[in-house]
Amino acid sequence: MSVYIHIPFCNSICTYCDFCKIYYNKKYVMRYLDSLKKEIEERYNDEEVSTIYIGGGTPTCLDDEELKELLKITKLFNVKDKIEFTIEGNIESITENKLKIIKEYGVNRISIGVQSFNDDVIKLLGRKHNKDEVFSKIELVKKYFDNINIDLIYAVNDNMDIVKKDIDNFLKLDIPHISTYSLIIEDNTILKIKGYKNINEDLDYEMYSYIEKTLEENNYIHYEISNYAKKGYESRHNLVYWNNDFYYGFGLSSTSFINNKRRINTKNLTKYLDDNYLDKEVYEDKKVRMENEVMLGLRKLSGIDLNNFRYKYNYDLENVFNIDELIRDGYLIIEDNYLRINKKYIYISNEILLRIFD
Ligand code: SF4
Incomplete structure (x- = not known):
């Protein structure tokens, strides 16, 4: 069994973000952690847990004491020996003390929202760090963790050179995992409201191909549409989602999939703090499960x-x-009893899926 925990607090709001998040406000954090603990005590049935993922929001924006409280809650889980335990963080809120705390509580993987090494792009995305801070902070993280991911966003503008430099800078960091996403301008984001537009699709594809080729030349395995890892560093937690296996989600807006029921928690903080966690629960019949x-x-x-x-x-x-x-x-290719998309068409996987379900 796997567990996802959502921490919705962020110190600032990124211009492209449509996740469930709210500004960090000290007066709500401990109350939130209290409700989170109660939710876990109420719903968790002591299954053995092999991966935990604390995401957000920005879990590392909690202060040291709040972070300890959060990590104490994870002791409620009956964990396997070789657990993969990930926490998300961002460059500006990671400190040496927080790294020591999360390590002490058993976290062994850290995923960091870098998004770009170009200071203008970082600013446009609404992030608060700069390129130099990325290098110094990752050096610090490497003192405590070897299993590190960074998220990178490309196609923010039509400058191919920025993408090349971003990948070059990533390679200099010498870390084992990267998730790369083409910028999607979602509704109700600052970028959308400002009328920002996506770049043209051919250039997007050119950027995607450059990233794939360069990372593969440098021994990163392209194992999922957006994810690359050095051998043995594939995200075990995310594989649970892609394998359509069961997992718990706790916290505001989180999703669980257990015993064929998809359960989605409320996005309303007031309700969550009143211990009304659930928004809706839907049973998935065999047809829906096979499609998923x-x-x-x-x-x-x-x-x-x-x-x-x-x-x-x-x-x-x-x-x-x-x-x-x-x-x-x-x-599509069937080989060794696996069905997969031909690698050269993975970029158009959505169109292929439409044809499969036609
Ligand atoms: S840090 Fe993440 S969750 Fe918070 S605003 Fe930025 S993208 Fe959204």
């Missing part, structure tokens, strides 16, 4: 284990979904 399995599983470059699919659903995937033509046209 395909949609999520094909995000992985390794694809979907067809034997496992048969074991889980009692159907052959090939008999349920419309894949013959896509195989014939070379978009």
Whole structure:
């Protein structure tokens, strides 16, 4: 079993962000942690936990005492020996003391929102750090952790040179994992309100291809549409989502998937603080679960284990979904009992999925 914990507080709001977040406000943090603890005590059934992921928001914007309180709550879980325990942070709020605290409580992986090394892009995205701080802070993080991810956003503007320099700077950091996302301008974000537009698709593809080629040349394995890792550093927690396995989500707006029920928590802080955690819960029938399995599983470059699919659903995937033509046209490949998207078409995976579900 895996566990996601959502900490919604942020010190500042990024211009592209449509996640569930609120400004850090000391008067709410301890109350929030109190409700979080009660939610876990109420819902968690003592299953053995193999991955924990504390995301947000910005978990590292909590002060030292709040961070300790949060990490104490994770002691409620019955954890396996070789747990993967990740916390998200951002450059400006990570301090040496916080690194010591999270390490002491068993965190062994840290995921950092860097987004870019270009000071103008960082500013445009509403982040508060600069390139020099990225280098000094990651050096500090490396004193305590070796399993480090950074998030990087590309296609913020049409300057290919920025993408090349960003990847070059990432390689200089010498860390084992990177998640790369093309900027999406979501509704109700500052960028959208300001009328910011996405770059053209051909250039976006050129940037994506450059990133993939350069990272692979430097021994990073492209294992999921947006994710690259050195061997052995693939995110075990995220693989749970892509494998459509069960997991708990605790905290504001979090999602759980347990016993075929998708449960979504409220996004309303007042309700959450009143211990009214649930927004809605939906039972997913076999058809929906099989569709999710395909949609999520094909995000992985390794694809979907067809034997496992048969074991889980009692159907052959090939008999349920419309894949013959896509195989014939070379978009999908079956090899060693795995179904996967041909790597050269992974960039258009959404179009392929539309054809599968047609
Ligand atoms: S730090 Fe993350 S959650 Fe907070 S505003 Fe920025 S993108 Fe959103």
